[in-house]
Amino acid sequence: MVLKLITKVFRVSKALFVKSPAQEDVREHLMHPSERYRGEHRVNYETCIGCDSCNKICPTHAITMKHLPFKKQNIVPEVNLSVCIFCGLCEDVCPTKPEKSIVLSGGRYDMITGGWHEDQEQFWVNVDIPQSYIDTRLQEEEAARVKKELAAKKRAAEAALKEGKIEKKEPQIGNIDFSGGES
Amino acid sequence: MDTLKEILSSFESEYIENYKPTWLKVKIAHSADLLQVAKALKESGLKTISTVSATDFIEDNRIEMNYFFEDMLNRRNCWLKCDISRELENCKIDSITPLFKGASWHERETFSMFGVKFTGHDDLRPIIISQDYYGKNPFRKDFDWDTHEANTVENINLIADSFKREEAENEKNIDPNSSETVLNWGPTHPASGPIRLKVHCDGEDIIGIDPDIGFVWRALEHLVTKKDFVGAIVAVERLCFMDNINSMLSYAQAVEEIADVQITEFAKWMRVILGEVARISSHMMGMGGFYNAMGLHTVAMWNMDMREFFLDFLESYSGARIATASIEPGGVRYPLQKEMLVELQAALDKFDNTKEDIRAIFVKNPTMRLRASKLGFITEDEVHDYALCGVVARASGVKTDIRIDEPYAAYDKIKMDYVTQENGSSQDRLIQLFQEIEQSVDIIKQAKEHVEQKIQSKEFNPIKDHMVKVPKKLPKGEAISRVEWARGEVLMHLVTDEKAKSPYRLKMKAPSFNNTMMLNHLLKGKTLSDIPLVFGSLYICQGDLDR
Numbered sequence: 001m002v003l004k005l006i007t008k009v010f011r012v013s014k015a016l017f018v019k020s021p022a023q024e025d026v027r028e029h030l031m032h033p034s035e036r037y038r039g040e041h042r043v044n045y046e047t048c049i050g051c052d053s054c055n056k057i058c059p060t061h062a063i064t065m066k067h068l069p070f071k072k073q074n075i076v077p078e079v080n081l082s083v084c085i086f087c088g089l090c091e092d093v094c095p096t097k098p099e100k101s102i103v104l105s106g107g108r109y110d111m112i113t114g115g116w117h118e119d120q121e122q123f124w125v126n127v128d129i130p131q132s133y134i135d136t137r138l139q140e141e142e143a144a145r146v147k148k149e150l151a152a153k154k155r156a157a158e159a160a161l162k163e164g165k166i167e168k169k170e171p172q173i174g175n176i177d178f179s180g181g182e183s
Numbered sequence: 184m185d186t187l188k189e190i191l192s193s194f195e196s197e198y199i200e201n202y203k204p205t206w207l208k209v210k211i212a213h214s215a216d217l218l219q220v221a222k223a224l225k226e227s228g229l230k231t232i233s234t235v236s237a238t239d240f241i242e243d244n245r246i247e248m249n250y251f252f253e254d255m256l257n258r259r260n261c262w263l264k265c266d267i268s269r270e271l272e273n274c275k276i277d278s279i280t281p282l283f284k285g286a287s288w289h290e291r292e293t294f295s296m297f298g299v300k301f302t303g304h305d306d307l308r309p310i311i312i313s314q315d316y317y318g319k320n321p322f323r324k325d326f327d328w329d330t331h332e333a334n335t336v337e338n339i340n341l342i343a344d345s346f347k348r349e350e351a352e353n354e355k356n357i358d359p360n361s362s363e364t365v366l367n368w369g370p371t372h373p374a375s376g377p378i379r380l381k382v383h384c385d386g387e388d389i390i391g392i393d394p395d396i397g398f399v400w401r402a403l404e405h406l407v408t409k410k411d412f413v414g415a416i417v418a419v420e421r422l423c424f425m426d427n428i429n430s431m432l433s434y435a436q437a438v439e440e441i442a443d444v445q446i447t448e449f450a451k452w453m454r455v456i457l458g459e460v461a462r463i464s465s466h467m468m469g470m471g472g473f474y475n476a477m478g479l480h481t482v483a484m485w486n487m488d489m490r491e492f493f494l495d496f497l498e499s500y501s502g503a504r505i506a507t508a509s510i511e512p513g514g515v516r517y518p519l520q521k522e523m524l525v526e527l528q529a530a531l532d533k534f535d536n537t538k539e540d541i542r543a544i545f546v547k548n549p550t551m552r553l554r555a556s557k558l559g560f561i562t563e564d565e566v567h568d569y570a571l572c573g574v575v576a577r578a579s580g581v582k583t584d585i586r587i588d589e590p591y592a593a594y595d596k597i598k599m600d601y602v603t604q605e606n607g608s609s610q611d612r613l614i615q616l617f618q619e620i621e622q623s624v625d626i627i628k629q630a631k632e633h634v635e636q637k638i639q640s641k642e643f644n645p646i647k648d649h650m651v652k653v654p655k656k657l658p659k660g661e662a663i664s665r666v667e668w669a670r671g672e673v674l675m676h677l678v679t680d681e682k683a684k685s686p687y688r689l690k691m692k693a694p695s696f697n698n699t700m701m702l703n704h705l706l707k708g709k710t711l712s713d714i715p716l717v718f719g720s721l722y723i724c725q726g727d728l729d730r
Contacts, residue, residue, distance in 0.1 A: 032495050036502030036517065059414035087417045087508040092516070105502060 027110055038086040039107030041079045041125045046133075048101035050075040054090035063090060066127055070137055077102055079125040081111060184259050190223045191261075202262060205589050206663075210264040214248070217265060218277040221250070225282055229254045229261055230567040232283040235290055236676050236690035237297040241324040244269045246297060248276060249676060249690070251663070255567060255576070255583040262663065271298055278304035285570030288700045289692075296322035311397040311729055313338075314345045322405055361385045366711070370398050374476040374715045376725045380702065387710045392703040400729040407689045412438055412657065415686060417508050419675075422693060423726035424505045425468050426669035428454075428461035430727075431510040434689070436591060437664040437677040438512035442653050449637070449648035450514035451593040455630045456527070457509060458592070458666075459623040460497060463534075464490045465669035466620045469574075469722045473613050474545065476719025477554070482545045489537055492530035499523045513653040519645035521638075524631060534624055546617050555610035559705050559717040562607060569704075570697050573671020574722055578615040579607030585667040597629050609720035616722070657683045670694040670722055693727030 030037075050073040055063045062084040065075035077090070086104060094100040113123040187207055191199055195212040202208035211220060233251035240247060250263040267276050278301035280287045288310060290301045295309040298320035309317050315338035320326060331338070353365040366382040369375030377398035383390040403422065407415040419434040420427035432454055439446060467490045471483025494504040500523050501509035501516065509516045545551070566576045576583050582601040586594040602618045604611035637643040661678040671694030678688040698721040705717050 032498060034498045034502060036500070037498065038502040057411065057414055059410050059417045085417060085506065086503065087506070088502060089414060089417075089508070 030109070036105045037107070037109060038088045038104040039109045040081070040104070040111050041077075041084075041090075042103050042107060043077055043079075043125065043127050044099070044101045044103075045076045045127050045129055047096050047099065048076050049073055049096060051095060053093040053095065054102050057089045057093050059087065059089065060085055068129070069134065071141060076127050076129075078127055081113075081123045081125060082120045186227060187224070187229075187259060187261060190227055191220065193223075194220055203589070205258045206260045206262055208262045208264075212265075214265045214267050214276050217248075217250075217263075218279065218282075220263065221252070221279045221282055224252050224261055224263075228257065229259070230283075231255055231570045232279065232286045232289070233260075233570055233672065233674050234676075234690065234692035235286055235293050236692075237293045237299055237322075238678050238688045238690075239269070239297060239322065239324050241269070246274060246299060248293075248299070250279070251674060251676075251692075253570075255572075255581055258588050267299065274298055275300045275302055277302055278307075280304050283570070284568045285697055285700070288696060292696075296320060298323065311400050313342050313397060313400075315339075315341045321402065328405075357385070363390060368714055372715075374472075374719060376723075378699070378723070378725050378728065380714065380718075382711065382714065384711060387712075389706050389709050389711065389714075392706050392714075394699050394702055396699065396725070397729050399725050403730045404689050404691060407686050409685065411655070411685050412653070413511055415689075416511055417506070419689075419691070420506060420508060421726065422673070422691060422730065423465075423670075423695075423724045425465035425724060425726075426461040427505070427507055428457045428510060429666050429668045430673055430691075431508070432458055432592065433664045433666040433668070433673050433675045434677070435510050435512045436666070437662045437675050437689075438653065438657070440662040440664065441657050441660040441677065441679055442512070444513060444651060444653050446514045446651055447648045448593070449634070449643040449645065450650070452630055452634050452637075452643075453515045453519060453649065454510065454592040455594060455597065456627055456634070457497070457500070457507075457515065459627045459630070460493050460527070460530075462669045463620050463623050463627075464493050464497075466574075466616045466623070469669070470545070470613060470616050472722070473609075473616070473719045474551075476715040477551065478715075482541070485537070485541060485545075489530075489533055492526075492533045496523060496527045496530055499526050511650070511653075514648075514650040516650070518647070518649050519634075521645075524635065527627070527631060531624055531627065534620075538621065542617065546614055551613070552610055555613065555716060555720065556606075556608050558709070558713055559609040559612075559720055560607055561701070561705070565701075565704070566607075569701055571671070571701065572694050572697070573667065573669070574612060574615050574619065575694075575698055576671065577602060577619075578604045578612040580605050585665050585672055589665055591664075591666060593630070596633075597626055599626060609716055612720045612722065655684065659683070668694065670698075670724065670727065673727075691727075691730055693730060695723045695725070695728040698723050699728055 052065060052075065054077050055065050060083050062080045063077045064080070066078050068074045068076060088104050090102050091100055091104050094102050113119045184207060188199060191207070191209050194216050197210040197212055199207065199209045211217065229252040231253040233253050236249040238247045238249065245266045246269050248265050248267060252261040252263060254260060268274055276299060278290055280290060280301070281303060287304070287306065290304055291307060291310040293299050294301060294307055295312045295316070301307055312321065315331070319331070321328070355363045357363055363383055363385055366384055368380040368382050370377045370379050379395040379398070381393040381395055383393065401421065403418050406418040410418060416431050416434065420431050422430040467486035471486045474480070474482040497507050498504045500519070501507040561571065561575065561579045563579055563581055565571070566579050566581045572583065580603050582603060584601055587599065587601065599622065602615065602622050604615050634643065638645055657679045659679060659681045661676070663674060663676045665672055665674050672692070673694070674692040676690040677686055680687045701721065702718065706714060
């Protein structure tokens with residue numbers, strides 16, 4: 001009787017020390033992890049060249065291109081997850097190397113949203129670009145533009161100089177030749 | 184084949200040419216000759232009509248009809264074409280349903296989608312499409328989908344109204360002792376899936392069954408024309424998720440034929456492996472479906488457990504368990520890694536360990552035998568008549584298997600034989616499913632061994648060999664491609680235009696359509712309690728039924 005009681009107490013008290021499987025949060029543990037699992041997209045706005053290929057191939061038109069205030073590489077894909085069918089074709093066509101700019105493989109699988117219409121509208125892979133990045137890009141572009149302008153000016157000046165020289169020289173040569181021929 | 188040519192040359196035709204080793208392609212000059220030609224073909228042994236497909240050439244103001252006649256046993260088939268007028272009043276052609284019973288629903292489908300009137304068809308009602316599309320011919324090139332879809336509320340009201348009208352006539356008194364009642368079996372019946380069988384019954388007895396289909400009509404054949412040749416795979420695979428690989432395979436083959444691209448040997452073998460894995464996963468669901476219809480869910484659970492291992496392989500390979508999108512025109516989409524073959528081996532081992540249990544408990548199950556061996560008989564002649572194929576045809580003893588008859592991918596290098604049953608009862612179809620799983624496992628083992636060997640000897644490079652480039656723009660052309668899908672023959676007829684970026688027309692013939700056509704024939708005179716069993720044994724999936 002006492003032994004039974006002790007074993008019972010022991011058995012029950014075990015629950016205090018051993019974590020029950022029900023307590024375990026399995027959301028983070030995949031039953032079958034796969035490297036190629038097509039989950040939530042990750043968009044790398046720094047390497048994206050804005051070629052629009054992913055948008056063109058998307059069979060469900062889930063991708064829209066977000067406009068950026070730059071002159072070049074000024075679009076970047078954003079994905080509507082309620083429309084996306086996770087076929088991964090956008091990743092296939094992305095031309096950037098060595099790493100693709102839009103990647104689903106090994107992406108997040110726990111994409112959860114509320115059940116209301118408004119929640120669906122919020123269910124996007126948005127590309128949040130920090131202001132600092134925009135500023136540096138704009139500065140770079142501005143710097144590049146200034147540099148280019150300067151270079152262009154310089155080139156124009158040089159060309160003008162050259163043309164001037166040639167203009168000066170040509171008649172000289174001609175004169176010499178001409179005179180040489182004459183004499 | 185020569186006799187066929189002789190027969191056909193007696194009619195006036197634009198051309199008669201050989202197409203593939205087993206096909207003859209003919210375009211007859213006058214559509215009025217069709218019935219005569221069909222009769223001659225039937226007499227010469229082409230007893231089966233696979234499908235009827237129309238192509239709308241709006242610029243030439245004509246509709247081209249394609250008929251695919253088949254001889255299931257002797258590897259000779261005939262692709263017959265003829266032109267008819269596009270104007271609705273003159274868009275007529277003789278119905279071949281009186282000769283080929285299997286054409287009935289295919290002609291109804293063409294009538295619904297293209298407005299082609301088949302004179303002599305005894306039951307030319309719209310099929311698949313809902314009431315709001317009646318008379319509008321949605322697959323014609325000039326149909327405006329956007330305008331149609333803008334009136335959603337009106338469309339839904341139209342459907343609801345016609346349903347109510349129909350409901351009002353659900354009960355008729357025949358005489359004081361009997362009545363004809365329409366019982367709706369489905370679309371919410373536990374065993375039905377999204378299909379409604381309008382069962383006309385007198386008490387317990389079935390007078391006739393009129394299947395109402397189209398609950399999951401996605402107009403896939405139209406959708407692919409809106410996508411490019413690569414993006415179309417995601418529409419094609421949605422034919423049915425259970426075996427998504429083989430439907431993509433069929434489509435990819437058609438594109439490769441038009442683009443004139445040869446895929447690598449490695450890709451061919453990978454297609455075999457992936458295709459058989461998909462076939463197994465589908466057949467396991469099919470067995471589960473059969474028993475589910477009988478009210479026993481254990482086998483579905485057991486099979487589901489095994490199937491997970493095969494899906495693990497698909498997930499490792501493609502990144503998705505069900506909608507894999509893993510076969511593209513030009514090969515297979517992903518490179519293969521060694522660990523995946525280990526996973527595949529685990530799946531095969533799991534099957535080998537479990538199969539004897541499944542066989543002992545479910546395949547030889549005495550209760551099932553008692554019930555299913557006496558129901559749903561399909562004779563060999565009916566198989567030819569109604570153009571049944573795949574599992575259902577082989578369970579009736581017809582030796583047809585496109586993997587052997589018209590080998591594609593690497594099936595010509597695989598040792599396999601026809602698996603058939605004798606009686607064609609519901610029970611035979613279940614046993615057939617199980618034996619085909621065993622056959623598929625055997626094929627996978629052969630293919631796996633071959634691939635491993637070739638990788639070992641460096642003849643295959645699994646990282647680079649999987650794809651060859653297919654041009655984005657295809658030349659004008661058309662092709663048909665047949666594969667042995669899990670449920671039977673899938674025939675895809677692909678038409679492309681000049682410098683095409685997307686398909687001009689893709690007809691997908693899927694086997695469930697013909698299987699559902701059989702229901703009325705099989706269940707007439709039986710009782711209500713037989714419906715689930717026969718329905719379950721026919722291995723119907725609403726995905727490829729509606730498309």
